[in-house]
Amino acid sequence: MKRERCCDQIRRxxxxxxxxxxxxxxxxxxxxxxxxxxxxxxxxxxxxxxxVIAWPNHTPSASLAARISVALVAESASCPAKxxxxxxxxxxxxxxxxxxxxxxxxxxxxxxxLVGVLILTAGHQRGHATSVLKRMGDASQRxxxxxxxxxxxxxxxxxxxxxxxxxxxxxxxxxxxxRFEAWIKNGQWREAQDQDVTVxxxxxxxxxxxxxxxxxxxPLLTSxxxxxxxxxxxxxxxxxxxxxxxxxxxxxxxxxxxLVLESKKKPGVDGVDPVQERRLFWLDPNSYLPIRMExxxxxxxxxxxxxxxxxxxxxxxxNTLFDAAKVRMEPHGRVDYLHSPAQSLYRFTNDxxxxxxxxxxxxxxxxxxxxxxxxxxxxxxxxxxKKTAADCNLRLRNMMTPDQQRLFADWWYVQPKIMEKxxxxxxxxxxxxxxxxxxxxxxxxxxxxxxxxxxxxxxxIFGNPTP
Amino acid sequence: xxxDEKNLAxxxxxxxAGSFDTLYREYGTRIFRFCLRLCGNDACAxxxxxxxxxxxxVGAKRFEGRxxxxxxxxxxxxxxxxxxxxxxxxxxxxxxxxxxxxxxxPAQAGLERITLENALAALPEPLREAFLLxxxxxxxxxxxxxxxxxxxxxxxxxxYTAVLKLQSLLEAPESATAHQQPGRATRPKEILQ
Numbered sequence: 001m002k003r004e005r006c007c008d009q010i011r012r013x014x015x016x017x018x019x020x021x022x023x024x025x026x027x028x029x030x031x032x033x034x035x036x037x038x039x040x041x042x043x044x045x046x047x048x049x050x051x052v053i054a055w056p057n058h059t060p061s062a063s064l065a066a067r068i069s070v071a072l073v074a075e076s077a078s079c080p081a082k083x084x085x086x087x088x089x090x091x092x093x094x095x096x097x098x099x100x101x102x103x104x105x106x107x108x109x110x111x112x113x114l115v116g117v118l119i120l121t122a123g124h125q126r127g128h129a130t131s132v133l134k135r136m137g138d139a140s141q142r143x144x145x146x147x148x149x150x151x152x153x154x155x156x157x158x159x160x161x162x163x164x165x166x167x168x169x170x171x172x173x174x175x176x177x178x179r180f181e182a183w184i185k186n187g188q189w190r191e192a193q194d195q196d197v198t199v200x201x202x203x204x205x206x207x208x209x210x211x212x213x214x215x216x217x218x219p220l221l222t223s224x225x226x227x228x229x230x231x232x233x234x235x236x237x238x239x240x241x242x243x244x245x246x247x248x249x250x251x252x253x254x255x256x257x258x259l260v261l262e263s264k265k266k267p268g269v270d271g272v273d274p275v276q277e278r279r280l281f282w283l284d285p286n287s288y289l290p291i292r293m294e295x296x297x298x299x300x301x302x303x304x305x306x307x308x309x310x311x312x313x314x315x316x317x318x319n320t321l322f323d324a325a326k327v328r329m330e331p332h333g334r335v336d337y338l339h340s341p342a343q344s345l346y347r348f349t350n351d352x353x354x355x356x357x358x359x360x361x362x363x364x365x366x367x368x369x370x371x372x373x374x375x376x377x378x379x380x381x382x383x384x385x386k387k388t389a390a391d392c393n394l395r396l397r398n399m400m401t402p403d404q405q406r407l408f409a410d411w412w413y414v415q416p417k418i419m420e421k422x423x424x425x426x427x428x429x430x431x432x433x434x435x436x437x438x439x440x441x442x443x444x445x446x447x448x449x450x451x452x453x454x455x456x457x458x459x460x461i462f463g464n465p466t467p
Numbered sequence: 468x469x470x471d472e473k474n475l476a477x478x479x480x481x482x483x484a485g486s487f488d489t490l491y492r493e494y495g496t497r498i499f500r501f502c503l504r505l506c507g508n509d510a511c512a513x514x515x516x517x518x519x520x521x522x523x524x525v526g527a528k529r530f531e532g533r534x535x536x537x538x539x540x541x542x543x544x545x546x547x548x549x550x551x552x553x554x555x556x557x558x559x560x561x562x563x564x565x566x567x568x569x570x571x572x573p574a575q576a577g578l579e580r581i582t583l584e585n586a587l588a589a590l591p592e593p594l595r596e597a598f599l600l601x602x603x604x605x606x607x608x609x610x611x612x613x614x615x616x617x618x619x620x621x622x623x624x625x626x627y628t629a630v631l632k633l634q635s636l637l638e639a640p641e642s643a644t645a646h647q648q649p650g651r652a653t654r655p656k657e658i659l660q
Contacts, residue, residue, distance in 0.1 A: 012627045015623075016601065016608050016623045016627065017629075018602075018605050018607060019605070022604065041634075045634070046634055048583075048630065048634060048637065052603050053585050054540065058509070059496055060495060060499040060516060064495070065491065067513070067517055068491065068521065072520075072521060320588075458556050
C-alpha cells in the first residue's frame with residue numbers, strides 16, 4: 001500500500017515536468033531504478049512528450065498580419081473615443097508590420113493598401129453627412145438615365161439555407177459573384193444578370209423576351225441600387241441608420257467624397273438573426289451623385305461584401321434596349337464569370353486578363369515542377385512553393401491598379417473562407433473536376449451555332465448545377 | 468520576465484509606437500500555434516489569433532504588468548477560445564491538409580499526429596488546456612495555473628489525469644479512433660463561423 005502511494009506520487013511528479021527543461025530528481029531516479037512500473041510509465045510519458053515536441057512548426061499565413069491590422073483599424077474606427085489616441089499609434093504599428101516582408105504575401109499587400117485607405121478616411125471627419133445624403137437624394141431626382149454595372153457577391157438565400165442545414169457539398173459556381181448590368185430611362189429598365197435579360201416597362205416585365213405575368217415591379221437588384229441613391233427607405237421602412245463622411249478618396253483618378261451609411265440592427269425575416277448593413281458611397285463632389293457603391297452586411301462575425309455597383313448618369317441610352325419582345329439572352333461574360341470573377345469583378349482590361357491568366361498558368365506550372373522534383377526534400381519544396389507564390393502575387397500586384405488590388409484582396413480573402421467552411425478537400429477536388437467539365441460544355445455552348453445544340457448544352461450545364 | 472520583456476510590456480502598455488509590431492513579431496507565431504492546437508485547423512486558428520491580438524490591443528491599458536506578456540496573451544487566447552466554442556453551432560472536421568508535412572517520414576508522422584490529435588480531442592477541455600500549456604507550450608505549472616486562473620495543485624492534478632488518459636488512449640489507437648473516418652481528426656466541437 002505504501003509502495004503504491006509512493007509510485008502514485010512519483011508518477012504525478014513526473015507528469016508535471018516541463019519536457020526537456022526539468023530533469024528527474026535524484027530521489028525519483030533512485031525509485032525508478034527499482035520500480036519497473038514507474039520506469040515503464042516514464043518511458044510512455046517520454047514517448048508522449050516526444051510526439052508533442054515533434055509537432056510541426058506551423059506558421060500563420062502571410063495574410064494574418066494584414067488581417068489583424070485591418071481589424072485593428074476597424075476597431076479603432078468603430079470606437080471614436082479610442083480613435084483619437086489609437087490611430088497615430090496604429091499608423092506607426094502598421095508601417096512596422098508592413099516591413100515584415102515574410103508576413104506579407106498575397107492578401108497582405110492589398111490589405112495594407114486597404115488599411116491605408118481606412119486610416120486616411122477614419123482620421124478625417126469632414127462635412128455633414130446628413131446634408132450630403134439629402135443632396136444626393138435631391139440630385140438623383142434630376143437623373144435622366146442611369147447605366148450601372150455591379151456584382152452581387154452574397155450567398156444566395158437557397159445556398160445560405162443549405163449551409164445552415166449543414167450541406168457542405170456546394171458548387172463553387174454557386175458562391176461566385178453574379179455580374180449584373182442595367183440601363184434605366186424614363187421608368188424603363190433593362191437588367192442583364194449573367195446571361196438573362198429582364199426588361200421592365202409600363203408596369204410589365206419580360207425575361208429573355210417572354211412576358212412574366214406575375215412580375216409587376218422593376219428588377220430587384222437595380223431597383224435596390226436606385227433606391228439606395230435616392231435615400232428612399234435606405235435600409236427598409238422604419239429602419240434607423242447613421243451616416244458619416246469618411247473624407248476624400250481618389251477613385252480612378254477622380255477625387256470623390258466617401259459617405260457611409262450604417263443601419264441599426266434590424267429584425268431578420270422569419271426568425272432569422274437580426275441583420276446589420278453598411279453602405280459605402282463614393283460621391284462626385286460636384287453633382288453629389290455616387291460613382292460607386294458597396295453594400296456590406298455583418299455576418300459570421302465580420303463585414304462581408306454583398307454587392308458592388310458602379311454608376312454612370314445621363315449618357316445616351318437607345319430606346320431599342322427596352323424593346324421587350326426583341327430581347328434575348330446574351331452570353332456576355334458568362335465564361336469569364338464561371339472561370340473567374342477576374343475580368344468582370346476587377347474590371348480587368350483584355351490585356352490585364354491575359355496577363356492574369358498567364359501569371360496563374362506560370363504559377364501552376366512551377367508548382368507542378370517543384371512537386372515532381374524528386375531531388376528535393378519536402379522542406380525544400382515547401383520553401384520553393386512559398387517563394388513561387390510570393391513571386392506570383394507580386395506579379396499580380398504589379399499589373400493591377402490600387403482599386404483592383406483592393407477588390408482582389410477582398411475576394412481572395414472571402415472566397416477561401418467560404419470554401420473552407422463548405423468543403424472537405426475531397427469535395428474540393430470533385431468540384432474542381434466538375435468545374436473543368438462544365439467549362440468544356442460552356443465553351444462548346446458558346447461556340448455552337450445550332451440552336452438545338454445550344455439548348456441541349458445549356459440544359460446539360462444548368463440542369464444539373466451541383467456535382 | 469526578462470528585461471526585454473519588461474521593456475516591451477511597458478512600451479506596449481504606454482501605447483508606444485511600434486510596440487504592437489514587436490508584440491506580434493515576438494508572440495504571433497507562438498499564439499497561432501497554440502490556437503491551432505486548441506481548435507485544430509488553420510482557418511479557425513487564424514481567426515482566433517486575430518481575436519487575441521485585437522483584444523490585446525484594445526485592453527493594453529488594462530495590462531498591469533504583474534504577469535508576463537506571454538501569460539497574459541495565452542490567458543486572452545483561452546478566453547477567446549471559450550467564447551468561440553460557446554458561439555459555435557455546427558460540428559465540422561479539421562482536415563488532413565495540416566498533417567505534418569515537414570517530418571522526415573511524412574506518412575508515418577501523419578499517422579502519429581492524427582493519433583495524438585485524436586487522443587487530445589477526446590480529452591475534456593480543462594485537461595486538454597492544462598496538457599497543452601505545460602507539455603506543448605513549455606509553461607511551468609505555476610505559470611499555466613496563472614493562465615488558467617486555477618490553483619497550482621488543481622493544475623497538477625489535471626495534468627496528471629490528462630497524461631494517464633492520453634497514455635491509455637494512445638496505447639489502444641484502434642479502439643479510440645474506431646468511430647472516426649481514416650485520415651480525419653475530429654473534435655467534439657469545431658468552429659464553423
